[in-house]
Amino acid sequence: MKDESRKSLFVSIVGKPNVGKSSLLNMLVGEKISIVSPKPQTTRNKIIGILTKENTQIVFTDTPGMLKPNNKLGNYMLSEINNSFFGAEAIIHVVEAGKNVHNDDIKFIKKFKKIGIPVILVINKIDALRQKTGIIKNIENYSELMDYDSIIPVSSATGEGQAELLCKIFKLAKPSVFFYDEDDITDQTQRTIASEIIREKMLYMLDQELPHGIAVFIEKFQFRSDNEVDIQALIQCEKINHRAMIIGYHGSMIKKIGMFARSELERMMNCKINLKLWVKVKKNWRNSCTTLRDMGYVPERN
Numbered sequence: 001m002k003d004e005s006r007k008s009l010f011v012s013i014v015g016k017p018n019v020g021k022s023s024l025l026n027m028l029v030g031e032k033i034s035i036v037s038p039k040p041q042t043t044r045n046k047i048i049g050i051l052t053k054e055n056t057q058i059v060f061t062d063t064p065g066m067l068k069p070n071n072k073l074g075n076y077m078l079s080e081i082n083n084s085f086f087g088a089e090a091i092i093h094v095v096e097a098g099k100n101v102h103n104d105d106i107k108f109i110k111k112f113k114k115i116g117i118p119v120i121l122v123i124n125k126i127d128a129l130r131q132k133t134g135i136i137k138n139i140e141n142y143s144e145l146m147d148y149d150s151i152i153p154v155s156s157a158t159g160e161g162q163a164e165l166l167c168k169i170f171k172l173a174k175p176s177v178f179f180y181d182e183d184d185i186t187d188q189t190q191r192t193i194a195s196e197i198i199r200e201k202m203l204y205m206l207d208q209e210l211p212h213g214i215a216v217f218i219e220k221f222q223f224r225s226d227n228e229v230d231i232q233a234l235i236q237c238e239k240i241n242h243r244a245m246i247i248g249y250h251g252s253m254i255k256k257i258g259m260f261a262r263s264e265l266e267r268m269m270n271c272k273i274n275l276k277l278w279v280k281v282k283k284n285w286r287n288s289c290t291t292l293r294d295m296g297y298v299p300e301r302n
């Protein structure tokens with residue numbers, strides 16, 4: 001039955017790499033939907049998180065951090081940011097508390113002004129600031145550049161500011177049907193979530209640049225029973241020495257990656273997981289249209 005009192009809002013979450021966009025999405029939805037890591041450019045594609053409360057549904061889109069692409073994967077990531085603006089009815093611009101305005105933020109602000117929808121500035125990571133005066137400086141600097149709908153200091157880590165931010169977002173919702181079921185929290189399949197969790201563990205466990213050259217393909221995702229799943233994943237890297245580092249001495253590293261990924265997936269899916277990982281080298285895959293297509297990294301518009 002159609003409910004005339006229903007409302008919805010599509011909100012795009014954008015900002016520089018590593019400012020905490022994915023952490024914010026997870027905090028707002030109340031579940032881990034998007035992977036998080038201390039390394040910039042963790043998120044590679046648009047990720048939808050859905051929050052439905054009573055008669056209102058908010059559809060958030062997490063996006064990759066703004067970057068200067070130097071390969072086809074980078075071009076795709078940039079296109080995902082731009083695509084997130086289509087259909088968006090509001091934007092959350094995430095910046096880091098106490099940091100100066102960056103050139104990338106100015107580029108974003110130029111885009112926002114062209115799009116002309118409400119923009120909320122979220123000053124994230126306030127828990128990490130010793131001097132709260134940093135927040136005041138942020139507010140002054142950003143309000144000179146843009147007429148934000150509101151400016152809200154937040155900590156995605158502690159949840160501070162969450163209620164105020166949600167209140168602002170819900171106020172912007174407009175009469176509409178629901179676009180997702182009330183119980184949905186994301187549009188990602190379990191296969192995609194599994195590959196992302198495996199990639200997240202590598203972002204934490206492997207050296208600086210290596211994880212950026214890694215792709216994870218789920219080759220098998222098969223239920224043995226209601227509470228047991230077999231997952232086989234291929235980890236693709238770009239160099240022979242990277243393969244050796246992923247495997248580690250006597251397989252110690254890949255074993256650790258598998259252990260951490262499995263235990264998180266078991267918690268998320270509430271079932272036993274049999275996880276098999278193997279590693280293959282494919283040089284320069286980040287410039288291979290075939291590999292990018294196989295991973296689902298296909299631009300929506302060209």
Ligand SMILES: Nc1nc2c(ncn2[C@@H]2O[C@H](COP(=O)(O)OP(=O)(O)OP(=O)(O)O)[C@@H](O)[C@H]2O)c(=O)[nH]1
Pocket residue numbers: 016017018019020021022023024035036037038039040041042043044063064065066124125126127128154155156157158
């Ligand atoms: N102290 C603190 N750390 C945070 C907070 N939010 C995020 N972080 C940390 O900041 C790092 C980056 O967080 P992400 O959520 O992956 O950032 P992102 O903007 O999605 O990054 P990209 O996907 O690479 O663009 C991680 O180490 C997070 O744990 C916060 O509120 N406080």
Ligand SMILES: [Mg+2]
Pocket residue numbers: 021022023034035036042043062063064065
């Ligand atoms: Mg992210």
